[in-house]
Amino acid sequence: MPMPADFTAEQQQRYQALFEQMRKFPTPFDRKTTDYHAKLGLTTADLPLLLALTRDEDYLEAEEPDDFFATLHAAYALGEYRDEAASRAMIEWVLQDIAYGCDESIYEYLDMFAPEGVFHLPFLLEAAQQQHDDDARDVLISAASSVAQQHKEVRDEVVGVLLDMLKPYATQERFYNALLLMSLLPLKPVEHVDFIRKLYAEKAVDMTACGDIEDVEIYLGLRNKRTTPKPDYMLMDMAHEHGGVAELVAGGVKIGRNDPCPCGSGKKYKKCCMP
Ligand SMILES: [Zn+2]
Numbered sequence: 001m002p003m004p005a006d007f008t009a010e011q012q013q014r015y016q017a018l019f020e021q022m023r024k025f026p027t028p029f030d031r032k033t034t035d036y037h038a039k040l041g042l043t044t045a046d047l048p049l050l051l052a053l054t055r056d057e058d059y060l061e062a063e064e065p066d067d068f069f070a071t072l073h074a075a076y077a078l079g080e081y082r083d084e085a086a087s088r089a090m091i092e093w094v095l096q097d098i099a100y101g102c103d104e105s106i107y108e109y110l111d112m113f114a115p116e117g118v119f120h121l122p123f124l125l126e127a128a129q130q131q132h133d134d135d136a137r138d139v140l141i142s143a144a145s146s147v148a149q150q151h152k153e154v155r156d157e158v159v160g161v162l163l164d165m166l167k168p169y170a171t172q173e174r175f176y177n178a179l180l181l182m183s184l185l186p187l188k189p190v191e192h193v194d195f196i197r198k199l200y201a202e203k204a205v206d207m208t209a210c211g212d213i214e215d216v217e218i219y220l221g222l223r224n225k226r227t228t229p230k231p232d233y234m235l236m237d238m239a240h241e242h243g244g245v246a247e248l249v250a251g252g253v254k255i256g257r258n259d260p261c262p263c264g265s266g267k268k269y270k271k272c273c274m275p
Contacts, residue, residue, distance in 0.1 A: 004052050015049045019059070022073040023066040036077035047081060050074045054093040060100060076112055082119045090120070091127045091140065098136050110143045114150045121147050121154055125161050138179045141165070145183035159189050166195075169204040174240075178209035185210060190220050203240060203264075207233040212264070228266030235262040245273040 007015065021040060036042060042050075053059070053074040059067045075093040078086035090112065113120040121144060128140035141162065148158035162184045169177045177199065189196070199205050200213040210216060211233060217223035235255070239248045239262040248262060249255065255262060261272035 004048075007049075007052075011049060014046065015053065018046065018049060018074070019053060019070050022053075022070040022077075025069070025073055027065075028069050028072045028076060035080075036073070037080050040077065042077060042080075044081075047078070047083065047086060050078050051085070051089045054078065054089055055096070060096065079112060079116045079120070082116060084123065087120045087123045088127075091123060094139060094143070095127075095131075095136050098133070098139060110139065110146045113143045114147045118147060118151050118154045121158070125158070129161075129165070134173075134176060134179075138183075141180065141183045145186060149186055155187055159184065159187050159192070162187075163189075163192060163195065166199070169199055170202070172204075174204060174206040175209070177204050178206040181205060181210050181216075185216065185219055188220060190222065193217070193220060193222060206237055207231075208237050212236075229260045229268075231260040231264060231266075232262065236264050239263060245269075246275070 018040060025039075040046070054071050056071060059071045062068045071093065075090045078090050094112075113124060124140055124144045124147065128137055128144060131137040131140060144158050144161070148155045162180055166177060166180050166184070181196070181199070196216060197213055200216075210219075212231065214223060214226045214228065215230075218225070235248070235253070238253065239245050242248045242251060245255070245261065245263045255269050255274075257268070257270040257274065259269050261267050261269045261274075263273050265272050
């Protein structure tokens with residue numbers, strides 16, 4: 001098992017003991033059973049041990065789920081310290097997990113930052129803004145949104161950061177803009193709806209993520225029901241990627257005469273782009 005070579009014999013023993021205790025804990029997704037400090041008798045002397053445990057490659061790559069979960073428990077335990085190094089280590093743990101390809105469970109981990117309050121927020125936002133990998137950035141942004149959903153006092157701050165990240169929308173991937181919007185919408189940014197309408201009007205958002213502007217307005221409570229038939233967003237997006245409905249059809253895609261036109265007009269195909 002790799003642990004830092006400079007650990008004293010006493011630290012090595014404690015490291016092993018912490019690991020053995022944590023691998024017997026219930027799966028870490030049940031956040032009701034925490035308070036690691038009380039359960040493990042943690043002190044500041046354990047901080048470097050937990051940091052090392054979150055990076056222990058033997059356990060991160062372990063076949064045995066309990067071994068792997070011990071590293072996640074270590075990350076949760078770090079959260080309770082409310083310490084900058086610990087917070088950064090948790091973020092690294094999440095990024096590492098994405099790098100190891102465990103992304104199907106990644107959304108389960110978002111809430112690891114929220115219960116400890118707003119302490120982690122500055123580090124999450126900083127890491128998100130520095131991150132170049134789309135998946136990793138999306139998880140960090142979603143985690144920041146999750147903190148803001150549970151702690152209203154930082155809602156405006158997170159909305160502001162997400163809007164800043166959306167400002168260069170014209171030069172960003174449409175799917176990335178949609179991911180930003182997906183983190184923004186649960187914060188009910190009703191006061192910024194004109195900006196969101198502009199994003200849609202300029203076709204800067206991939207609609208497979210949050211639907212069209214009517215869906216967004218309904219979600220924000222600004223509209224009761226749709227006035228146009230609900231489009232097939234996959235088709236609309238494909239039409240956009242192909243450069244138009246005619247190009248989509250030329251590429252072999254079939255569109256029903258009475259289906260909503262994939263150009264997004266809200267009219268039936270036969271009354272819109274059908275030749
Ligand atoms: Zn059309």
